Amino acid sequence: MLKRNKLTPYLYLLPAFAFLLLVYIPIFQNIWDSLYEWSTFSPDKVFVGIDNYVHLFKDPVFYQALKNNILYAVISIIFQVGGGLIVAAVLEDKLIRKFSPFFRTVYFLPVVVSMTVIALLFTFFYNPEVGLLNQVLKMIGLDSLAKPWLGDSDTAIYAVIAVSQWQSIGYIAMLYIVAIQKISPELYEAAEIDGANKFKMFFHITVPQTKEMTFVAVILTLTGAFTVFNEPYILTGGGPGTSSEVLSTYLYKTAFSKDMMGYASSIATVILIITLLLSLVQMKAFKTGKEDA
């Protein structure tokens, strides 16, 4: 055996670590910053302790934003995880398999197109006068439903959430397709011999066999829902009023429009806590999963 320099592995990891400082330092810096009152134009930071947090937990806009994030999460789990699983199960069925690659490719297309392009495109569809959505509603005789979707504070957040669903179902479906392909075909063959129909196979084989992926998909979707920024920022800017505000857009506004950097940092800490909790749940579940195996 050749003698190896003890330092060598560290040298290989050094560049990566230098970059990772940009991920880790800000996390701690942010918690520190949230204890101060400061702005970009007044470089003196005034220590205020937990005042920012006290203020935050009395702030109705914060609750509005949090509520919208929760709404985002609930709807996304139904449509992305539920819808994604159904789409995947259908595409992986033997009867469809011939055309499946074509559908799969098209369904996945919105995932690769940036949310900026998609959100700007949907502003055309939601346009109150000439937008396609209202035109379709009028065409099928539902004139009364036509409205300025993004401009109405009752519908704005739903219109925003809908765009996310449109983009992301294909992503989760793709994950499920990978998971379903790992299921042993013998399970389905045995069930078919037993006379089970497709619904039974779906609920008794596909759903339990993709349990682990469901867990991953739920965590991914939840994390996505609590960190969503692009869709509400581009489509409504959080408006009208604060009706479609989410934590990230509120953070952005507080920091870069109102220049209340300390307060914005406390919003960031809340996002950190939520996403960290979700990650811990995921890690824990996976560790216990491996011990069982």
Next chain:
Amino acid sequence: MQIPKTNVTLPNVVNTATKERKKKRYTGTTIVYVGLIVYFIVIAYPLLWMIISSFKSTDEIFTHSWSMPHTWLIENYVTAWKSGISSYFLNSVIVTGVSCFLTVLVSALGAYGLSRFEFQGKAFVLIICLGGLMLSPQVSLIPLYSIIQKLGIYNTHLALILPYVAYRIPLTILLIRAYFLSIPKELEEAARLDGCTSLGILFRIFIPMSTPILLTTTILTAYYTWNEFMFAIIFIDDDSLRTIPAGLMQFRDALQTDWGVLLAGLTISAAPIVMLFLFMQKYFIRGIANGSVK
């Protein structure tokens, strides 16, 4: 009556059963196909509408939203390209290219260190990499903004490249490391006996043997950097340095009334990554699948 689970065929019983089932299956299949096609239209039509309408005048988009263009206005693309998209496009190409190169290079070095050496603190290093996957960019936004200003790189391409590389490194290292672990040790030992240094082994054996995973990680990084929006609007203020996602916002404000040109701009922005996906589907899917199931 229960059909016994044997390989012996029972002609009369099976025949009626399959006939019945075939009939059921036929209507079932029809419903499934209708569902698939409806969903297909919901997904494909908006994208198709974007492309078709990008060849129309604003008036025509308003009055004939659903039809094909009367005359195909290629000028929309020329106007879009000239009124900003070309510079956003170039910036995106630079930022994406440099970020991909740095991410994959730095991660390959790190993955090699993690997969072929035993050293103190290895478990800790792995945890640091895993941990990086869980931290969302929003949380770092304000401190990163200050750091970038202190480094004097605010309003330069580096203001995007450095954070992009930093955020892509954890996943990229983990994916490459998993691949490196599968390369047989004997190859490395043989090379070592021939006098190859460890750096030589990495570049002459590991990297050439890992083309599939390197392609996958390059594509995932390109996908992320080409589309990233939040850092792009905050860390760069100068319009001439903006990447496509941030530039499009500017473009929208400037062209609020010129829908055809705006749609042409959107189509140009989406085209490269869609092409990349269509040509490299296999690597793309493998990447997202591996990336999600850490």
